[in-house]
Amino acid sequence: MKLFMFYFLFTFVSELTYQDSFGNDFVIENSKKLPKRIDFDFLKCNLNTKHFIENFTRKSYNYKFVVMKVQKKSKNLYELKVQIIPQTKDDMQELFRYTNPSYYILKTTNRNKKLEIESVKFDRGEI
Numbered sequence: 001m002k003l004f005m006f007y008f009l010f011t012f013v014s015e016l017t018y019q020d021s022f023g024n025d026f027v028i029e030n031s032k033k034l035p036k037r038i039d040f041d042f043l044k045c046n047l048n049t050k051h052f053i054e055n056f057t058r059k060s061y062n063y064k065f066v067v068m069k070v071q072k073k074s075k076n077l078y079e080l081k082v083q084i085i086p087q088t089k090d091d092m093q094e095l096f097r098y099t100n101p102s103y104y105i106l107k108t109t110n111r112n113k114k115l116e117i118e119s120v121k122f123d124r125g126e127i
Contacts, residue, residue, distance in 0.1 A: 016040050020048040022056070024063045035072045037108070037115055043067070051120035052084060052104065061088035068101060078106040079123070100126040 016031045026047065031040050050056050052065060069081040084098040102125040109118040 018044045022049045022058065022062075024049045024065060027064065027066045029066060029068050034070050035078065038070055038072075038078055038106075042115065046117045047120075051106075051117070052082060059088075059091075061086060061091070063087060070106075073105070076108045076118075078108070080104045080106055080120070102126070 014029075014031045016028045018026050018028075020026060026043070028034070028040055028043060034040065034043075047067075049063065049065070053063070064085040064087060066083040066085065067080055068083060069079075071079045071081075073079050081101050081103055083101045086094040086098060088094065103123040104120050105123050106120050107118040108115055110116075
């Protein structure tokens with residue numbers, strides 16, 4: 001029993017959430033495993049809906065962005081695995097478009113000794 005509890009505590013997924021300026025929810029899974037420079041506060045202050053949905057316009061429903069994984073690729077490049085979930089049951093086109101997780105490349109830059117997002121570009125989707 002003690003071994004099971006110990007295993008459960010170490011495998012527990014830590015999720016942190018925030019809402020961007022457009023009212024959409026962001027869930028950061030495995031927040032304890034984020035790379036050093038890309039922590040929750042950095043994502044909360046810099047990452048928003050327009051990084052994932054080009055030409056975003058407000059709709060009658062919101063989106064939920066689940067950042068499942070952030071992996072460092074090089075000094076300023078990170079790969080994000082993101083599941084976008086439209087919070088609607090009426091817009092079938094949107095539901096089918098975002099059925100599977102997608103991978104994005106996040107590029108950072110230093111401006112005035114402050115780390116900022118330079119770009120977030122779609123890389124590939126899962127089938």
